[in-house]
Amino acid sequence: MSSIIVVFPKMEDAKSIRNLLMRYGFTVTAVCSTGAQALNAIDGLTNGIVICGYRFPDMMYHQLKENLPPKFEMLLLGSQRVISQCAGSEILCVSMPLKAQDLIDTINMIERNILRRKKKEREKPKIRDAKEQATILEAKRLLMERNHMTEEEAHRYIQKTSMNNSTNMVETAEMVISIMYM
Numbered sequence: 001m002s003s004i005i006v007v008f009p010k011m012e013d014a015k016s017i018r019n020l021l022m023r024y025g026f027t028v029t030a031v032c033s034t035g036a037q038a039l040n041a042i043d044g045l046t047n048g049i050v051i052c053g054y055r056f057p058d059m060m061y062h063q064l065k066e067n068l069p070p071k072f073e074m075l076l077l078g079s080q081r082v083i084s085q086c087a088g089s090e091i092l093c094v095s096m097p098l099k100a101q102d103l104i105d106t107i108n109m110i111e112r113n114i115l116r117r118k119k120k121e122r123e124k125p126k127i128r129d130a131k132e133q134a135t136i137l138e139a140k141r142l143l144m145e146r147n148h149m150t151e152e153e154a155h156r157y158i159q160k161t162s163m164n165n166s167t168n169m170v171e172t173a174e175m176v177i178s179i180m181y182m
Contacts (some may be wrong), residue, residue: 003029003048007038035059045081047071139173142180
């Protein structure tokens, strides 16, 4: 579950939102009354949701959004007038007066999007630097020369061995190289 930070200029409003979220099973990481407090609370977190009003004592919602880490989403709770100003931005909005189910449904949707994004990142192939690629190529070359493997067989051997040993391909290639030069 993502970290949830609630930010409203009036602490009682922020605590009311936190209590509502907790009743629906969400864990709120921090409750803040200023944008600076929210940014401090976010420091060190990898992803999450900031639920906020439109104005804080030290900044406006769009300034807070500009300073959020890239993996944080913002959910703005505001009047229809404020929400109309957000059209076309990356900020999700729920209009006031607040309907609890609208808020919960929107947070669940954001959570699903964050999970989908995490899954996509995990599925992306790892980009290796030139030194790592050279290590793998050297190991394949040695396997091809000494064991009479094709390039594809050598690659598959390194890949399979790395999976069996719970190591990455670069570590396995380094192992192959060290064994071959013994």
